[in-house]
Amino acid sequence: MEHWSPTSTTATADTSPQQPSVAVRLARDPKVVFAGGFILLLIVVAIAAPLVAPQDPLAQNLLMATVPPVGFADAEPGFLLGTDGLGRDVLSRVIFGTRISLTVAFVAAGLACLIGSLLGLLAGYLGNLVDTMISRLVDIWMAFPPVLLSILLVAILGTGLHSVIAAIVVIDWTRFCRVVRTETRGQAQMDYVVAARTIGFSRPAILFREILPNVVPVLIALLTLEMGIAVVVEAILSFVGLSVSSDTPTWGGMIAEGRQIVHEAWWVLAVPLAALFATVVAFNQLGDGLARSLDPVLRR
Amino acid sequence: MTRPRLSIETLSAISLRDGNRPILRRVSLAVDTGEVHGLVGESGAGKSTIAKAILGIVPSQVKITAGRIDFEGRDLLSLSARELREILGRDIALIPQDPSTALNPARRIDAQMTDGLRLKRNLLASEARRRARALLEEVQIRDPDRVLHSYPHQLSGGMRQRVLIAAAFGLEPKLVIADEPTTALDVTVQKQILRLIRSLQERHGTSVLFVSHDLGVVAKICDRVTVLYMGKVVEQGTTADVLNAPRHAYTKALLAANPRYDRPDTGLEPTPPEVIAALHAEIAAFDASVMGSRDG
Numbered sequence: 108m109e110h111w112s113p114t115s116t117t118a119t120a121d122t123s124p125q126q127p128s129v130a131v132r133l134a135r136d137p138k139v140v141f142a143g144g145f146i147l148l149l150i151v152v153a154i155a156a157p158l159v160a161p162q163d164p165l166a167q168n169l170l171m172a173t174v175p176p177v178g179f180a181d182a183e184p185g186f187l188l189g190t191d192g193l194g195r196d197v198l199s200r201v202i203f204g205t206r207i208s209l210t211v212a213f214v215a216a217g218l219a220c221l222i223g224s225l226l227g228l229l230a231g232y233l234g235n236l237v238d239t240m241i242s243r244l245v246d247i248w249m250a251f252p253p254v255l256l257s258i259l260l261v262a263i264l265g266t267g268l269h270s271v272i273a274a275i276v277v278i279d280w281t282r283f284c285r286v287v288r289t290e291t292r293g294q295a296q297m298d299y300v301v302a303a304r305t306i307g308f309s310r311p312a313i314l315f316r317e318i319l320p321n322v323v324p325v326l327i328a329l330l331t332l333e334m335g336i337a338v339v340v341e342a343i344l345s346f347v348g349l350s351v352s353s354d355t356p357t358w359g360g361m362i363a364e365g366r367q368i369v370h371e372a373w374w375v376l377a378v379p380l381a382a383l384f385a386t387v388v389a390f391n392q393l394g395d396g397l398a399r400s401l402d403p404v405l406r407r
Numbered sequence: 408m409t410r411p412r413l414s415i416e417t418l419s420a421i422s423l424r425d426g427n428r429p430i431l432r433r434v435s436l437a438v439d440t441g442e443v444h445g446l447v448g449e450s451g452a453g454k455s456t457i458a459k460a461i462l463g464i465v466p467s468q469v470k471i472t473a474g475r476i477d478f479e480g481r482d483l484l485s486l487s488a489r490e491l492r493e494i495l496g497r498d499i500a501l502i503p504q505d506p507s508t509a510l511n512p513a514r515r516i517d518a519q520m521t522d523g524l525r526l527k528r529n530l531l532a533s534e535a536r537r538r539a540r541a542l543l544e545e546v547q548i549r550d551p552d553r554v555l556h557s558y559p560h561q562l563s564g565g566m567r568q569r570v571l572i573a574a575a576f577g578l579e580p581k582l583v584i585a586d587e588p589t590t591a592l593d594v595t596v597q598k599q600i601l602r603l604i605r606s607l608q609e610r611h612g613t614s615v616l617f618v619s620h621d622l623g624v625v626a627k628i629c630d631r632v633t634v635l636y637m638g639k640v641v642e643q644g645t646t647a648d649v650l651n652a653p654r655h656a657y658t659k660a661l662l663a664a665n666p667r668y669d670r671p672d673t674g675l676e677p678t679p680p681e682v683i684a685a686l687h688a689e690i691a692a693f694d695a696s697v698m699g700s701r702d703g
Contacts, residue, residue, distance in 0.1 A: 298508040302571075305462045306496035306523045316522075320513035 129401065138396030142389040149386060153205040160199035161185065164356045168194035173372040191361070191375045192368050200356040201382050207350070207357045208386060210268065211341040212334040215275035219337075220330045222276065223283025228322070230284070231291025232314050242288065245281045253278040254343060261349040271350050275337050286329055290322045328398035335390030342383055358383045410480075411437035412614045413461070413582055418474030420456055420465070420638070430456050430469060432639040432693060438582065443608060443615040445629030445646065447622060447661075453638035454618045458584050460484070461616070462501055463491045478582065497527045500575040502585040502604070506567035506592075510559035517555040520574050527578055542573040546603055565596035569603065576607050583608070585617045589624060601628050622661060626650055634658050637690055656682045 133139045152159055162185070171194040174183045182189070188198040230241035257274035264270040294300065295318060303317045344350040345359025353360060358379040365376030420431040431453045438444040446454045459465045461476055461483060476483040478499065483491065503509035511519055520542070521535035530538065536555070543551035546569040559567055568588060575583055585604060589597040605628050608615050619625050625632055625646065632649045634642040634657070642655040653659045660678040 298503055298505060299511040301464055302501065302503050302509045303511075303522075304464055304495075305499075305501040306574075307492040307494070307527065308522070309492065317511050317514075321511070323513070 132400045133397075136396045136400045138392045139400060142392035142396060145385065145389040146393060149205050149209060149389075152202055153209045156203050156206055160196075160202045161187065162196035162199040164195060164199040164203040165354060166195060170194065173368065173375070175372070176374050176378075188378050189372065189374045191364060192372065197361075197375060197378050200361055201358070201379055203356040204358045204361060204379060204382070205386075207268065207345075207355065208338050208341060208383075211271055211275065212337045212390070215272040215337045215341075216279065216330055216334040218272065219276045219279035219333065220283050220326065223280035224287040224322070224326055226280070227284040227287025228291050228314055228319065231288040232295050232310075232318065234292075234295075238288070241284065245284050248281045254340070257340060257344065258347065258349060261344060266349055266352065268351050271341055271344050274344065275340050278340070279333055279337065282333065283326070283329060286325060287322055290325050291318055294318045294321045324401035325398070327401060328394045331390055331394030331397055335387040335394070338383065338386055338390065411439045412442075412479065413438040413616065414475075414477045415457065415461075416475045416477065418457065418460065418471065418476065420453075420460070420469055420471045422468060423470055424468040429694065430638050431460075431471075431474075432637070432690065433474070433697070434633075434635070434638065434640055436633045436640070436643065438614045438616055440581075440614055441608075441612045442631060443605070443617055443629045445625035445632040446616060446618045446635065447620065447625050447632055448635035449620055451637075452635040454620075454635055455586060456638075458501075458586050458616065458618050461499065461582075461584060462495065463488070496523045496580070497578055498580050499582045499584065500578060500580040502568075502572055502575045502583060502588045504587040504590055506564055506571055507559075509571055510567055512559055514558075515555070516557055516559065516562075516570055520555070520570065520577065523574060523578055538577070539573075542577045543570070545576075545607070546570075546573040548573075564592055565600065568592060568596075568600055572600070572603060572607065576611060576613065579611060580613065582614045582616065585615055587619055588617075590619075590621075597624070598627075604628065622650065634661070636686055639690055639693060641686070657686055 171190050172192055174186050174190040176189040177187050186196050226241050230238040256278050260274040260277055261270045303313045342359035345357040346363045361379035369376045414437040416435050417433040418431050419433055421427045422430050448454050520539040524530045524535040524538055540551045548554050548569055589600050617629055629646045632646050636657055642649055642658045660682045
């Protein structure tokens, strides 16, 4: 301090009101709280399905077929949401169905995110030939109708959970790639990237330590939205019988079964449809809320 | 006579975008040990291109066609990317122009300040943090712990510039490139930042290449000055000589254009057209002589 002339003033940090931390902002966002809470509940239900489900989801009881939900005439206690055409408990089947839906949502969207963002980061940061090649590939890829592509893929790979996941990854990575590429390109122009170069950072270090943290908020929001889409695609594949084998309850499979007897037993269709609807809405709302809450904190 | 710390010799560059228009015309300058060397000129004069050439971050549309940038006996222009990376940060550091964009918005200050320390000094995280804290105290930040824990958007412009200065001097570099470090700041903060750079520079014996368009700022901080116009050195000398007794008409015009509160009716004049015309003629003659010597 002795070098300082007496007039020099000491700098103090801003006295402007502190922005609340990310966690606080998220906790204050009703979309994040309700949608996130619902998805958390689904996760718990999926994991604890054998404990939560009142009945064996596969146990048939033809004497108890198409029993309506509790509260309607001819309802049976023990079958809260009624039974299907084979006398299986609808509630228990919906509960077990969350397992497939959520597995697909997290694994498929996660893998698509990983592959798509890695390619997007490379395209956006390296530019030139790499960018051209990856971007053209995405363009061509997106020209195929996605559902057709996934049906084709499952037809080739055979049915089963891994095929469904593969099919979703194959159609979904392009979305991540596009968004991440654009974000990365924007960030790569920023001064802080140049500043990082001038302290001798290597290119991979700049990409992963400097740019990636700025892309993550967008990525999280997109990932959440794509999880909702993955749930729908899985349901579509189950509906057309291209998902897991029919002895595993899935929402799409239940919707397909319910469709055939909708006039005698509407609840067999309505209950899994409602579950699917609520889940997708929750994922979308969560993605919306996350995008809003994460963004302004990290970049103004 | 000892060798200067940084010596730029006949550096020439062209813009590939713009019909191979020359950007730098055989610029030579030397920055001695412990000296603050001002690089002055209006926008487009090539000041930033020189700074970028030293740091190896010349944009792709600019091509360096000739010259050397000699730093401690090595030509920075002929080093490999890896060799240059080793020198950057450790021996040469940058104080960027705009503190609002030069810090990564998604990372806390402590993470950003300790990057260089850990990369170039191999410090442990805890040591690097302690060093970062000491550095912030050295740039007179009163609550360094809070600042270290902040994101850039939670700090004011002056604070961010202090952080960047602390980070630049943090590795005890031999040369600091200050690229218009006060342009984005208001005048009161400007003064503090200039004083800060000068005192850090004196204490550590650092050489500084101070890029600016503001003669007032240069007068306050620089020992010597190089005046550029359209990529050509117009005048060079000690700050006192150049500012008190400018030899070139352009420098005189620049000085006359500087608003002065002691003579409020003067200043803010554009450079007289005859000075510009003379300069352009001078540059055209220079380009012709360079062309001629290249052909011959």
